[in-house]
Amino acid sequence: MHLKVLTFNIHQGRGVDRKLNLQRISNIIKTTNADIIGLNEVDRYFSERSNFMxxxxxxxxxxxxEYVYGPAVTIETLGTKNHRQFGNALLSRFPIVKSHNHPFDFLPRVMENRALLEAKVNVGQQEVTAFVTHLSLAPFLHKKQSTFILNEIVKCEGPAFVMGDWNMSPQSRTWRKVTQSLTDVWTEHNRGNQRGYTFPSTRPFRRLDYIFVTKEMKAIESKVITLDKKASDHLPLMATLKLV
Incomplete structure (x- = not known):
């Protein structure tokens, strides 16, 4: 069975033209026909920047x-249950059986908090574990966060994949560590001039967004989606995966 997955840092739906327009994000995702989508920088009642949506x-x-949400930042708001939140989300055509959010609280309140969202999804007759994350720019935290993610994936029984904005370069020390146990879907299929750049969206020259899979999954295609380069400051990355 083939599974289309997409990772997309949506920048709260605010494009490089500074316009807040979630419909553009929706249109891009709809056009790709992706089955499971991981989103970074998603607001939930956060502030005026996203109209408290x-x-x-x-x-x-x-x-x-279906969807699940995993906050990285939560600001309690007096007098309402709708706390201001910022974090990751996962959307799925398939039933989401359960989910768990893992906050990275290595240095709380010192640096912007990050998190790892985990979801169990029923894909046909098989349960697949999907992770969505957005790692810190700080090297010390980035190292601890990537180690935490790998330790969580090791616990999974059956096929699993992790996607998101990793804020790292291919061939970096962290990338080499991750690819000792997981497969980078982009390097599996693209060579030469196909660099997989996703940032900045209008003139990309950095590969920051990744999809990594366990040995129970095989990537048969991966591509950067360039349908609308103004919708966010990142371009989405999509992969077609096969359950083996």
Whole structure:
């Protein structure tokens, strides 16, 4: 069975033209026909910058998908249950059986908090574990976060993959560590001039967004989606995976 997965840092739906437009994000995802989508920088009642919207809910409704949300930042708001949140989300055509959010609290309140969102998804007759994450720019935290992610993936039984904005370069020390146990879907299929650059979206020259898979999954295609380069400061990355 083939599975299309997409990772996309949506920058709260605010494009490089500074316009807040979640519909552009929805249109891109819809056109790719992806089955499971990992989103970074998703606001939930956060502030005026995103009109206090629950962005994950909006996109799930637009795309007719199930979803789970994993906050990296939560600011309690007095007098309301709708706390201000910022983090990751996962959308799925397939049933989401359960989910768990893993906050990275190595240096709370010192640096911007990050998190790892984990979801169990029923794909046909098989359960697949999907992770969505967004790692820190700080080297010390980046190292600890990547180690935490690898330790969580090791616990998985059956096929698993992790996707998101890793804020790292291919062939970096962390990338080499990750690819000792996981496969980078881009390097599996693209050579030569196909660099997989996703940032900045209008004139990309850095590969920051990745999809890594365990040995129970095989990547048969991967590509950067360039349908609308103004919708976010990142371009989405998509892969077609096969359960083996």
């Amino acid at each position: 629950d962005q994950a809910l909006y996109l799930a409704n637009e795309l007719n998908m």
